[in-house]
Amino acid sequence: DTAVSQTPKYLVTQMGNDKSIKCEQNLGHDTMYWYKQDSKKFLKIMFSYNNKELIINETVPNRFSPKSPDKAHLNLHINSLELGDSAVYFCASTEGGYGYTFGSGTRLTVV
Amino acid sequence: GQQLNQSPQSMFIQEGEDVSMNCTSSSIFNTWLWYKQDPGEGPVLLIALYKAGELTSNGRLTAQFGITRKDSFLNISASIPSDVGIYFCAGQRSGGYNKLIFGAGTRLAVHP
Numbered sequence: 001d002t003a004v005s006q007t008p009k010y011l012v013t014q015m016g017n018d019k020s021i022k023c024e025q026n027l028g029h030d031t032m033y034w035y036k037q038d039s040k041k042f043l044k045i046m047f048s049y050n051n052k053e054l055i056i057n058e059t060v061p062n063r064f065s066p067k068s069p070d071k072a073h074l075n076l077h078i079n080s081l082e083l084g085d086s087a088v089y090f091c092a093s094t095e096g097g098y099g100y101t102f103g104s105g106t107r108l109t110v111v
Numbered sequence: 112g113q114q115l116n117q118s119p120q121s122m123f124i125q126e127g128e129d130v131s132m133n134c135t136s137s138s139i140f141n142t143w144l145w146y147k148q149d150p151g152e153g154p155v156l157l158i159a160l161y162k163a164g165e166l167t168s169n170g171r172l173t174a175q176f177g178i179t180r181k182d183s184f185l186n187i188s189a190s191i192p193s194d195v196g197i198y199f200c201a202g203q204r205s206g207g208y209n210k211l212i213f214g215a216g217t218r219l220a221v222h223p
Contacts, residue, residue: 004153033210035211040215041148041197041215041216042213042215042216043154043199043211043213044213045210045211048210056210058210090153090154092153097203097209098142100144100156100211101156102153102154102155103153104151104152104153105151105152105153
């Protein structure tokens with residue numbers, strides 16, 4: 001049973017489209033995150049939700065909108081996709097900020 | 112923004128050799144973490160360090176939390192081919208929900 005699962009694993013789309021990535025965790029954790037890994041493998045946090053409440057919002061274009069329907073799910077919606085959005089997006093979860101567990105990533109390619 | 116300086120950037124070693132990598136920061140962290148990332152997968156936690164000076168082992172891996180709280184190192188002894196991957200250090204400040212700040216990664220290649 002996968003602890004943190006993301007869908008889809010691969011996403012290829014054209015510039016200007018709107019797309020969503022979904023994340024679910026079955027660890028009972030109270031906090032979920034989105035991280036972005038660029039082409040040089042650098043990982044940087046984007047958002048964090050604790051019990052459906054946004055607690056971290058880094059400097060991310062407002063084309064990116066996270067949504068947490070419940071504490072086990074955190075989705076990422078991206079509007080008007082740009083070439084520079086191509087990256088691997090990782091979902092993660094923790095209990096109170098500790099015990100980070102990452103999903104296997106969604107590789108987004110914008111063409 | 113805040114970054115960790117991780118070195119070396121990459122290493123090419125022979126199977127059986129020991130490996131050492133480290134991370135430094137200009138500011139203090141309360142937690143240091145070491146992750147490994149295999150191709151097509153997410154980072155997997157190897158070792159977590161919570162106290163300055165702490166030395167922790169996980170099999171052939173040993174990591175230390177620097178006394179100044181501004182650095183950490185990871186050693187891998189007697190490397191094997193499956194040690195290949197990217198190793199990341201990450202720092203976390205005090206408090207529950209704080210983000211992880213990652214180093215740029217050390218790419219390890221092990222030749223049989």
